[in-house]
Structure formats: C-alpha cells, structure tokens
C-alpha cells in the first residue's frame with residue numbers, strides 16, 4: 001500500500017489505479033496527476049501512448065495492474081461494460097484494504113455489482129462527478145460531486161480520495177445511490193434525451209436564431225460529445241429512467257392536446 | 267403626417283401608433299421612445315396608466331387613435347387576435363401613405379391579412395424581432411430583426427422605421443415571409459415546444475444539476491414568460507409548425523427504438 005494508510009493528512013499522495021481509460025478517465029486523470037498523485041491505468045484498448053505522454057504507467061495486463069500496489073482502484077469503464085470489467089478482475093489478487101471507487105453516471109448498478117463481486121475486505125465508495133470534459137473544461141469549482149460511502153472502514157483513505165475533488169472546489173453532495181438515480185433520471189437523463197432528440201431532428205443554425213434556440217444547439221452539441229454507450233447506460237441501468245421517458249411522452253402528449261384545442265377553436 | 271415625409275434623413279422623428287399594448291409592445295415602445303420618436307397607443311384593455319408614466323398618449327377608442335396622424339401603425343396584438351384587431355380598424359379613416367408594420371412571430375399570416383384588409387394606398391412592412399423582454403433585456407445589439415418589404419412605395423419612411431432597429435445594433439435580415447415561417451418552425455417554435463414540455467413535466471432544480479440541466483431549467487423559465495396565446499399562435503398560424511411537431515415526435519420515437527435495442531441486448 002502507498003503512503004495514505006500511514007499518513008492520513010490532507011497532503012497524502014495516493015496511488016490511483018484507473019480501470020477503463022476512456023475520455024472521462026483521461027479528463028479525471030489530468031487533475032489527479034496535477035495534484036501530485038501517482039496514476040496507473042489499464043483498459044480494454046491500448047492507451048499506452050497517451051499514458052506515457054501524461055506520465056501514467058499503462059498495463060495491458062490486468063494481472064500486472066493488480067500487482068501495482070494501488071491505494072485506490074478508480075473504475076471508469078462505460079456503464080454497459082462495468083459488469084464484464086468487474087468479472088475480469090482477479091479477485092484473489094486484490095489487496096485487502098484497497099478502496100474501490102466508481103464514477104459511473106448511474107449509482108445503484110455499480111453499488112450492487114461492487115458489493116457482489118469484491119471481497120468483503122475491500123472498501124467501496126460510489127461517486128458521480130456531475131460534470132465532464134465539456135462542462136468542467138474551465139475547472140471544477142462549484143460543480144457537484146455526488147458520493148455514497150457504501151462500505152468504508154478506512155475513513156482516512158476515503159477522505160483523502162474525496163479531497164481531490166474538494167481541493168478543486170467541487171460542491172460535495174453526499175446522498176444514497178438510490179436518491180441519486182431518482183434525481184439523475186429527472187435531470188441528467190432527461191437532458192441527454194432532449195439533446196439526442198434534437199440531434200435526431202438534425203436541427204441547424206439559421207440566420208435568425210433566437211437565444212433560446214442557440215442554447216438548444218449548444219446542448220445538442222455537448223450531448224453528442226458523450227458516447228451513445230453512456231446514454232444507453234443511463235437508461236438501461238437506472239431503474240427510474242423508464243418512468244421519466246414516459247413522463248416526457250406524457251408531457252408532449254398533453255401539450256399537443258392544448259395545441260389541438262386552439263386549432264379546433266373557431 | 268409627421269415629419270418623416272418631408273425630411274427623410276436618418277434623424278427623422280416618427281409618429282408611431284401602437285395597436286395592442288401587451289408585454290412586447292411595451293418592451294419595443296421603451297426603445298422607440300428613447301430614440302425620441304412620438305408614441306401613441308390603443309389596445310383592448312386599458313393601459314392608460316402605464317402609458318402616461320412612459321409618456322405615451324393612450325386612446326381607448328380606435329377612432330380617436332386613427333385621427334392621431336401617425337406615420338407608422340405598429341401592430342403588436344397576439345397572433346390569435348390579429349384578424350379581429352384588423353377588422354376593428356376603420357379602414358375609411360386610415361391615412362393614405364401610412365406605413366403598417368406588424369411584429370408577429372409568424373409572418374405569412376399577417377402578410378395575407380394586411381394585404382386583404384388594408385386599402386391599397388397603405389404600405390406594408392412585415393417584421394419579426396427575434397428577441398423579447400428577456401433575451402433583449404441587455405440591449406438589442408447583434409440580435410436579428412427579420413423583415414419583408416411586402417408593399418413599400420415610400421422607401422424613406424420604411425428605412426426610417428427600420429433604422430430604429432439598426433441604431434440599436436440589430437442584425438438586419440431581409441427574407442420572405444414564407445422563408446421566415448419555414449425557419450422559425452424549426453427553430454423558435456421547436457424551442458418553445460421544448461420549454462413547454464419541460465414545464466408540463468414540472469422539472470425542478472436538484473442538489474446535483476449538471477450545467478446542461480441548468481440551461482433547460484432556464485429555457486423553461488424563459489419560455490413560460492411568454493403567453494400561451496403566443497405559443498398557440500406560433501402553431502396555428504405557421505403552416506410549417508405541424509410538420510416540425512411531427513418531426514419532433516418521429517425523432518423521439520427513433521431514439522426510443524435505440525434505447526429499446528440496448529435494453530433487449532443480452
């Protein structure tokens with residue numbers, strides 16, 4: 001284990017092993033590195049080139065990655081692949097006392113998976129940074145970091161990890177995974193849905209855009225920077241999402257009725 | 267007639283008579299007054315108190331209003347009421363050479379009505395300022411003013427009126443009423459539709475709003491500041507709006523199919 005278990009001060013440097021080195025993991029890693037922590041990574045695809053540029057040790061083999069003595073394993077795969085990624089972890093090789101953190105945009109699903117798959121000795125922290133490469137490009141100050149201390153025995157290690165976000169000025173929001181999923185279905189999932197509907201419609205800037213329409217174009221662009229896997233994961237692994245899709249449909253329906261009434265009047 | 271017909275310089279002050287003194291007319295009038303023009307008004311409801319505060323002569327009777335020697339009659343009623351408002355104009359009392367301007371958010375409908383109802387001697391300018399009390403609250407600089415010179419003989423009077431917007435820095439966009447309606451259905455009407463769907467859904471700010479969700483809350487709030495009449499008018503009197511509503515429904519449907527596919531996978 002790294003130094004965190006012996007020196008739990010806020011200046012403790014952590015060894016963070018990232019699993020799944022996609023766009024969001026890359027974005028997070030830059031800030032984690034900037035704070036002086038050590039980062040290693042493994043992923044389905046070969047990211048060794050980018051990693052060596054950033055100063056990250058990249059392991060093609062999961063076994064080697066697991067031998068690297070990480071304090072924290074940061075799980076950043078797509079929502080849809082977390083289950084298979086967890087199955088690929090050699091659970092007999094995992095260090096006791098390692099803190100497992102996930103950053104998935106849904107929370108009940110990774111909570112259940114991590115509690116199921118990981119040995120009892122591993123701590124589990126579920127998080128969702130409510131921002132990404134686009135909305136967080138000018139820093140994380142004031143942006144929400146949602147977290148649930150699902151199974152924490154080593155409090156100081158957990159606090160050391162969370163302080164990465166605190167130091168950047170994140171608003172720290174502790175809530176249950178269930179509460180997160182309920183709220184996220186009505187906010188984030190809905191936002192992505194509207195961005196993707198607008199993309200399906202192929203809307204385009206005109207000579208006479210209103211400010212409102214410009215914000216929709218921007219929303220469409222930002223949404224489409226995230227992968228379709230991410231969006232499908234928001235739906236498939238958040239049990240509240242289906243209801244919000246129905247609510248959206250219902251709201252559309254009642255608005256159409258209102259229009260129909262004016263149409264029929266006179 | 268006022269001074270514009272004798273002195274067509276850009277400094278000409280106009281006598282502008284406003285018909286329909288609702289929120290948008292009030293918003294426009296403040297800037298027209300600021301530029302030194304004379305403003306009179308008439309409306310279904312009694313706005314005499316606000317008018318006297320602003321320095322506007324308010325006529326309860328349409329007949330008196332029509333005797334006030336206006337250079338320009340600025341039509342600002344709701345889209346749904348324009349037809350009945352036009353019928354209430356005493357067409358035998360209208361001054362020859364008066365410039366009629368409408369500001370409705372649809373354009374084919376007022377064009378057809380004005381050409382039908384007004385005497386041949388009246389000029390007709392159809393405009394749509396693509397902004398309102400909210401988006402234009404910090405000035406009109408860079409905001410689009412769409413216009414169509416439908417029947418203009420007195421060019422200088424028309425230019426004098428348009429220069430009100432030019433002076434504020436508006437982007438002047440000349441296009442046919444039909445082209446306007448086509449584009450506006452795909453941009454402004456769509457934006458209002460999404461704002462109103464979100465309102466029907468009763469979305470609310472959470473502890474963990476993403477930036478994208480915050481822009482949707484803002485869009486909802488701005489949309490709901492406009493009247494339901496305005497929204498219904500956008501639909502009822504723009505022949506392209508129905509198709510865009512169907513496009514929105516179609517896009518929603520194909521997105522749901524994509525989600526269904528992931529749901530069914532494995």
Ligand SMILES: NC(=O)c1ccc[n+]([C@@H]2O[C@H](COP(=O)([O-])OP(=O)(O)OC[C@H]3O[C@@H](n4cnc5c(N)ncnc54)[C@H](OP(=O)(O)O)[C@@H]3O)[C@@H](O)[C@H]2O)c1
Pocket residue numbers: 019020021022023024025043044045046076077078079081084085103104105106128129130131132133226227229230233
């Ligand atoms: N983007 C954001 O703004 C944001 C914000 C907060 C949280 N998150 C969460 O962060 C995670 C990563 O998001 P992302 O934006 O980087 O894109 P993503 O498309 O959700 O995930 C991409 C990552 O998943 C891995 N992956 C995909 N399919 C895989 C499979 N079948 N087997 C193994 N690995 C697989 C990719 O590995 P390779 O690169 O090796 O192919 C890559 O590391 C997601 O859980 C997302 O919900 C994202």
Ligand SMILES: NC(=O)c1ccc[n+]([C@@H]2O[C@H](COP(=O)([O-])OP(=O)(O)OC[C@H]3O[C@@H](n4cnc5c(N)ncnc54)[C@H](OP(=O)(O)O)[C@@H]3O)[C@@H](O)[C@H]2O)c1
Pocket residue numbers: 285286287288289290291309310311312342343344345347350351369370371372394395396397398399492493495496499
């Ligand atoms: N709001 C904007 O941002 C914006 C931007 C560009 C263009 N426009 C256009 O400007 C016009 C006015 O819009 P608005 O926002 O002020 O609100 P609106 O609800 O569209 O129209 C309100 C105006 O319509 C009059 N009116 C409503 N029903 C009437 C009836 N049955 N008979 C006679 N008059 C009636 C009202 O008169 P009283 O006040 O006397 O009751 C008031 O003057 C609309 O055509 C709209 O499309 C609005």
